Amino acid sequence: MTPTGLSTDVSTTARRRVLISGASISGPALAYWLHRAGCAVTVVEKASTPRDGGYPIDIRGTAIEVVRRMGILPRLRDAHIDSRRCTFLDADGSQVASVNAHAVAGSVEGQDLEVRRGDLAAILYEKVRDDVEFLFNDSIDTLDQSGQEADVTFHSGRRRTFDLVVGADGMHSHTRESLFGPEEQFHRYLGYCFAIFTMPNTFGLSHEVMMWNTPGKAAALYAVGDHDELHAFLTFHQPEPPFEALRNTDAQRDLVATVFAGAGWEVPGMVNAMRDADDLFFDTAGQIRMPHWSSGRVGLVGDAAYAPSFLTGQGSSLALAGAYMLADALAANRDHTAAFAAYERDVREFVAMNQALVDNGAATLFPTTARALEQRNTMLRGLVTMPSAPPRPAHSALTLPEFAPTP
Numbered sequence: 001m002t003p004t005g006l007s008t009d010v011s012t013t014a015r016r017r018v019l020i021s022g023a024s025i026s027g028p029a030l031a032y033w034l035h036r037a038g039c040a041v042t043v044v045e046k047a048s049t050p051r052d053g054g055y056p057i058d059i060r061g062t063a064i065e066v067v068r069r070m071g072i073l074p075r076l077r078d079a080h081i082d083s084r085r086c087t088f089l090d091a092d093g094s095q096v097a098s099v100n101a102h103a104v105a106g107s108v109e110g111q112d113l114e115v116r117r118g119d120l121a122a123i124l125y126e127k128v129r130d131d132v133e134f135l136f137n138d139s140i141d142t143l144d145q146s147g148q149e150a151d152v153t154f155h156s157g158r159r160r161t162f163d164l165v166v167g168a169d170g171m172h173s174h175t176r177e178s179l180f181g182p183e184e185q186f187h188r189y190l191g192y193c194f195a196i197f198t199m200p201n202t203f204g205l206s207h208e209v210m211m212w213n214t215p216g217k218a219a220a221l222y223a224v225g226d227h228d229e230l231h232a233f234l235t236f237h238q239p240e241p242p243f244e245a246l247r248n249t250d251a252q253r254d255l256v257a258t259v260f261a262g263a264g265w266e267v268p269g270m271v272n273a274m275r276d277a278d279d280l281f282f283d284t285a286g287q288i289r290m291p292h293w294s295s296g297r298v299g300l301v302g303d304a305a306y307a308p309s310f311l312t313g314q315g316s317s318l319a320l321a322g323a324y325m326l327a328d329a330l331a332a333n334r335d336h337t338a339a340f341a342a343y344e345r346d347v348r349e350f351v352a353m354n355q356a357l358v359d360n361g362a363a364t365l366f367p368t369t370a371r372a373l374e375q376r377n378t379m380l381r382g383l384v385t386m387p388s389a390p391p392r393p394a395h396s397a398l399t400l401p402e403f404a405p406t407p
Contacts (some may be wrong), residue, residue, distance in 0.1 A: 026302030026319035027168035028124035033327030054117030061395030063317035173304035197277035294340035
């Protein structure tokens, strides 16, 4: 990859107007770098405010360098969860192994970070809110790029014109669907469903994870600190995606309750807490695989273009690295077609390596057969006495070009 350097000389050309749809991770990160490149950036977000809360996410490898260059690494280190151990339990709740959380997650202790998704989103938003226009409680309704610009009508009724539009609106991207068609043609289902919610920490857990497994099912309680609240996870193997449940919250709760009926340990209490939770997030584990990430003046970044699934632990890292690379390509190429082509050329192999970390029904922590579960447990017992594994090449395989200093 040839370092291009971010051009900040905009004195001879009009400022490029860029609309970004989505204000979670990749959206604000892209906004930061595009502002550095001299663009006039607008971010539209359907939520009324930046979204807080959310389950813990990892920042690893190349993404660590991205946040360092953004100047937010110290704040993220302060927000680092630093889980001390992960305890695995069998069907009746007895302990299988208690191991260093870094060894299980595949992260590098002392380098990689784990933070709450809401904390990362808040830090990114605070970094750009004074330099970028945010339109909350709104979304793109229609997009017309038949002319020399992109004419956008928002759900609120307002109309604006932009030079470029970028969809950073997640795995179920409306931007992608309106441009490329239904998600089903790009969605690669990985055979799992999951429910995430918060519940009271009545177990005295602190900076740790407890995970219960039977073949094809897992329940985890995640204490990110010494708080009165836990992140609860219920994950299960499902050969075919439950499309009906994806559109109906009551159906989601019923499906999870049916799958985990009769389960041991603390699972019945978790299911009851799920029924009462007001922050339930249910989805399938899947990936987005597209032949192209752009069409005309519209491009995609992060999960909208190449979601790797939570099973890889690389979603946020890919979003951060991808945003950096897209901004660099746009800064180096005034022609957006050339810029989008360079972005794909330089990032696609990195995406493929990370998506290949998990295959259909083959998630290491969630075995679907008794034999595979026993093999995993044997591996976990070995981790108790073995040093942590070296970092995975996929995490750091992308070399970032150097940006020019801010004028």
